[in-house]
Amino acid sequence: MAAALERLRKSRDASLKQLVNEALRRGLEEMRGRPKRREPLQTRSVALGRVRVASIDDIGEALAIADGETFK
Numbered sequence: 001m002a003a004a005l006e007r008l009r010k011s012r013d014a015s016l017k018q019l020v021n022e023a024l025r026r027g028l029e030e031m032r033g034r035p036k037r038r039e040p041l042q043t044r045s046v047a048l049g050r051v052r053v054a055s056i057d058d059i060g061e062a063l064a065i066a067d068g069e070t071f072k
Helices: 002-012 016-032 059-066
Strands: none
């Protein structure tokens, strides 16, 4: 945040105090209003293929299979 404020301060040729006060004013005004309704997040499902490890309880076996080794 400090870096963003510094860039903004330089671009506007304003004091840090002025920018912080303006940011607080705008933020508080926005917070007083009704919250914006967000669209529900949707994700697509994808097929990941078959399960290669019967159980991940044995991490050694899972790592060996991932590395292409046969587990004994």
